Amino acid sequence: MTDRAAAGRKRRTLHRLVPRSVRARATFAATAVVALALGGTALALLSVLHANLARDVQQTAVRQASKIAAMAEHQHLPPIIGGPGGSVQVVDSTGRLVATTPDLAGELGPDAPVPPEVPLPAPPYKRRLLDGEGTLYADGPTDDPRQRVASVSVTGPDGQLTVYAAASLGTVDAAGRTAAAALAVGLPLLVALVALVTWRVTGRALRPVEAIRSEVAEITGHDLHRRVPVPPTGDEVSRLAVTVNSTLDRLEDAGQRQRRFIADASHELRSPIAVLRTQLEVALAHPDPELWPELLADALQDTVRLQDLATDLLLLARLDAADPVATQLLDLDVLFADVLDARVADRVPVRAELTDGARVLGSRTWLTRLLTNLVDNAQRYAASRVEVELSVEADEAVLEVRDDGPGIPEPDRERVFERFTRLDDARSRELGGAGLGLAIARDLAEHHGGTLVAAEHPHGARLVARLPLAGPPTEAS
Incomplete structure (x- = not known):
């Protein structure tokens, strides 16, 4: 239980340390990614730089040894070898020092051994074959890893000789220290610059969001x-x-x-x-x-x-x-026929032409109210005829209610569907209308995924409702 409580406190502490604002999180994420990327790049760069410089040093040692070996193959070597550009020692088959560069010169004589102060210890070195002609180079003696040694065996006027050439890794170390110092100074400055730029850019990008937030907060x-x-x-x-x-x-x-x-x-x-x-x-x-x-x-x-x-x-x-209502699969021709048969007190008789096959998924009560409102509106203004037609077009059931009344002027064909709208206010009040019938009818049609519009008609009004047909019934439905 104690461990669980401690873990919970630790999580809460870490949660508090996480930046809360989007600006701070974006800055932290960008800075962390850039820092990791630059850090990895810097380490890879230092590694490649060290490997390349060390390879150059080794090749320098090989060239020095090969140069002296070429001389020993055709002539006697002088005791002091000048101008090879590095530290070179030449020994015979018995290990006696035959020639050396000035920096390693000692008591040279016919039987002079290798001076103890010479920084090239006797073989064996850690060697590997450099090419197919017997040229060897070493990674350096075991007690001095900061140099590279190359050895070449040659037979010449002085007999069987072995040429040892050494090149120091001091330049490599110096170059590595310089590069590391430059990266140690440059990388933090670059990371800080990235953090500053990210902070400023995200701040400017989020400033309109804050303006939007403050404005919305004040709207009531x-x-x-x-x-x-x-x-x-x-x-x-x-x-x-x-x-x-x-x-x-x-x-x-x-x-x-x-x-x-x-x-x-x-x-x-x-x-x-x-x-x-x-x-x-x-x-x-x-x-x-x-x-x-x-x-x-x-x-x-x-x-x-x-x-x-x-x-x-x-x-x-x-x-x-x-609000959701109960729906069912309905045959509109049957439903509308029942609704029209139940109307016994109409002022004008209704002539209906109902096509079968118009099956929709909807509310029986609301579809009954849709037809009732349209017929009531037609009865209110009809002179002698009201027609109801139900047909099927493509994937829609089309209901048309027509009358021979004064009709709906074209500029008012959309306004009649607004609530409490009367085109003839005095006459509508006398007949008992409140201006809600067509508005309710359009809302009912739209609730079923359909439309209701006032269309062109040469003799009176023509209201057209379109409802999407239902698919074939399934076992689940």
């Missing part, structure tokens, strides 16, 4: 007209600002529609309530039994109007909330 439901600033960069932040402003446009439009809907609903409700109150007050002020039937009939009519309006408002609220 009462000032949806405000918009966030859009940076002129055309990047993701700019597109984010455009998207936020589009969202605010939709919210403002929804708010205006809601306020307008509440105002219109309040006005529509206030009128029948005021009329109903007046009728009741008249009935109380004039208790004449002969007037009561007429007053009660008017009161009942206004009460029905209030009930219908409340029903429409509740349905609109449910459609706006997008």
Whole structure:
């Protein structure tokens, strides 16, 4: 239990050490990646530099030994060899020192042994074959790894000789120290520069995001007209600002529609309530039994109007909330035939032409309400004829409701689907309409994935609803 608590505290401590802001995290990540990349590159560079310089030193020793061996093959070597550019010793088959460079000169004589101060110890060296002619070079004697030694055996006027040439690795070490010092100074400065540039760049990139955040934080439901600033960069932040402003446009439009809907609903409700109150007050002020039937009939009519309006408002609220409803596979010709047969009090008879095969997935109640609203609208304005036609086009069921009334002017064919819209306000009020029938019908069609439009018609109005057909029924459905 103690170990688990300690591990939890350790995780919390590490979590607190992690940068919180996007700017800090981006800077830390970029700096860490660059530091690791530059560190690995620096180590690889130093390794390659050391290997190349060491190879050059070894080749220098081989060239020195080969040069002296070429001389010994054709002439007697002088005791002091000049000008090879390195440390060279030549010994015979008995190990006696025959010739040397000035830096390694000692007591030379016919029987002079190898001087003990000579930094080229006697073989064996760590050697490997350099080429196919017997030239050997060594990685250096075991007690002095900071030099490279090459040996070449040759037979000449002085007999069997072995030439040893040495080249120091001091230049390699010096070059390595210089390169390491330069990298030790340059790499931290470069990493710091990357961190600074990343910090500044991310700060400038995120500055519009902070402006967007602060502006959105101050927007309330009462000032949806405000918009966030859009940076002129055309990047993701700019597109984010455009998207936020589009969202605010939709919210403002929804708010205006809601306020307008509440105002219109309040006005529509206030009128029948005021009329109903007046009728009741008249009935109380004039208790004449002969007037009561007429007053009660008017009161009942206004009460029905209030009930219908409340029903429409509740349905609109449910459609706006997008509440799920039970759906089923329906044959529209059968459903619409039942709806039309149940209409017995229509002012104008309805002529129906329903094609079978129009199967849709939807709500029986809402599709019944869709047809009812369209037929009620046609009955309200028709002179002598109302026609209902159901057909199938491609993958859509097409419902047309036509009448021979005054029709819908082309400029108003979209406005009639707005809520509480009446093209003839006085006549619509007299006939009892509230301007919600077509608005509800369009919402019902769109809820089923379809459309509802007012189309061209030479004699009256023509409303066309299109609903997507359902696929063939499966065992699951």
